[in-house]
Amino acid sequence: MIVVADTGPIHYLILSNCIDLVRDLFGSVLLPPAVHRELLHSRTPQPVRLWAESLPPWADVQAPSESARFLDLGSGEREAIQLALDSGADFVLMDESVGRRVARQAGVRVKGTLGVLEDAADRNLIELREAIERLRATNIFIAEELIDGAVRRHETRRRTDDGPATSPTKGRDAGPLR
Numbered sequence: 001m002i003v004v005a006d007t008g009p010i011h012y013l014i015l016s017n018c019i020d021l022v023r024d025l026f027g028s029v030l031l032p033p034a035v036h037r038e039l040l041h042s043r044t045p046q047p048v049r050l051w052a053e054s055l056p057p058w059a060d061v062q063a064p065s066e067s068a069r070f071l072d073l074g075s076g077e078r079e080a081i082q083l084a085l086d087s088g089a090d091f092v093l094m095d096e097s098v099g100r101r102v103a104r105q106a107g108v109r110v111k112g113t114l115g116v117l118e119d120a121a122d123r124n125l126i127e128l129r130e131a132i133e134r135l136r137a138t139n140i141f142i143a144e145e146l147i148d149g150a151v152r153r154h155e156t157r158r159r160t161d162d163g164p165a166t167s168p169t170k171g172r173d174a175g176p177l178r
Contacts (some may be wrong), residue, residue: 001090004030006080007038008095008140009113014048015133021120022093028058030087032079036061062087070106084108095140113127114142118150128154 011032013019022029031039033070038044039052064082064121077099084092084103091109093116094100100110111119112119113135120129132147 001026002030002087003028003091003093004032004080004084004087004089005035005093006096006099007035007076009093009111009116010039010051011044011048012095012113012135012138012140013046013116014051014132015138016056017033018117018120018126018131018134019051021116021125023056023058024125025116025119025123029093030058030060030062030083031055032083032091033061033063034067034075034079038040038076070102071100077102081108114146114150114164115141121154122157 003022004029005022006177010019010029014020036052039048041049044052062083064079065086066082067079067159070078070081073081074096077096080094081099081103083089085106085108089108091111092103093112094110095112100112103110114132117126117128117131117135120126121131130152132151135142161167
């Protein structure tokens with residue numbers, strides 16, 4: 001699986017102590033140089049900077065073929081979308097709404113921080129409500145209706161899940177609300 005990340009999801013997964021879920025769910029992640037620079041910025045919280053200074057073996061910085069497309073976006077979103085296109089990524093991790101829309105218009109599937117937590121909870125790697133509380137303790141903004149929707153979807157799947165072979169989460173699209 002190929003996954004490219006924008007700054008936001010990596011930043012907030014580190015701050016909520018859930019960054020290893022990226023490895024557990026996807027195996028590895030590609031970071032464009034602009035995202036890596038943003039993670040290293042002097043005003044970035046220390047845990048995020050420390051993670052970016054010494055990337056784990058499952059995180060790799062890779063430059064996109066170009067960065068002149070998607071000029072209405074910040075450099076991190078722009079490079080993440082282009083790298084996802086270049087690499088044939090399964091999806092891009094991105095929270096920013098305009099970037100998500102542009103990525104989908106370019107044919108790139110998108111998953112946000114909340115979607116990562118929801119997928120991890122579906123695989124019994126975390127307890128969703130606890131992870132959401134840790135996420136809320138950061139300065140992330142996620143609309144309550146998105147959080148409520150994620151919890152409802154997860155609880156519905158848990159009630160109807162007959163096991164791994166018939167799990168309704170298999171093959172589900174990384175849609176716009178996640």
